[in-house]
Amino acid sequence: MSKSTICERERNQLAKLNKFQLKNQFKRIGFIIAIGTFILMIGRKYIEDSEWIKPILHGILLIGLLLISVSKEKVEDEYIDSLRSQSYRLAFIMAIIYSLVQPVVNYGVALLFHQDDKLQGFNYFQVLFFMLIVQLMFFWKLKRTNN
Incomplete structure (x- = not known):
């Protein structure tokens, strides 16, 4: 071959x-x-x-x-495909930012309220849920504003 x-x-x-x-x-x-x-x-x-x-x-x-x-979508064309791609790209970028910023915010809030002051991450569900919700919201928003 x-x-x-x-x-x-x-x-x-x-x-x-x-x-x-x-x-x-x-x-x-x-x-x-x-x-x-x-x-x-x-x-x-x-x-x-x-x-x-x-x-x-x-x-x-x-x-x-x-x-x-x-x-x-009910009408799936190149334009909808483009909006879908944009929404996935934006969701991916937002998930990375969320993953980097959220532990620092949690740490700051814990220090502010004198709680357990360990720097903690989060689990896979939080990241995937956030990513899917952001993708769907961006897609619906792009679709609505560009009609």
Whole structure:
């Protein structure tokens, strides 16, 4: 096999992955999953000994938000594709800034209120949740302001 055919095949696979989107119906499913999970997360606060379900609900919420994020719009054209790309780029940049600034803010607040003054990070859920929410908000805002 020549190098050019291997490179072409890899390029084609990347192009397919880059264009991957779910049908528009999955957006509704994603909203149902995300809102239902959010309600369950609030309800979990009132149930004793429910700490074991927290990571499961986090995972399900992220799946719901991801379904919303990768679902097509009713009218999916190059313009919508461009807005989607912009929103992903902005969400990525904001997540990096959030990841760098948030531990310092937490440390400052802890010092201000004389609490545990260790510099603490955060978990994967916080970063992924923030990234998906920011991407969706930027996408909706860009779509609304550019219509």
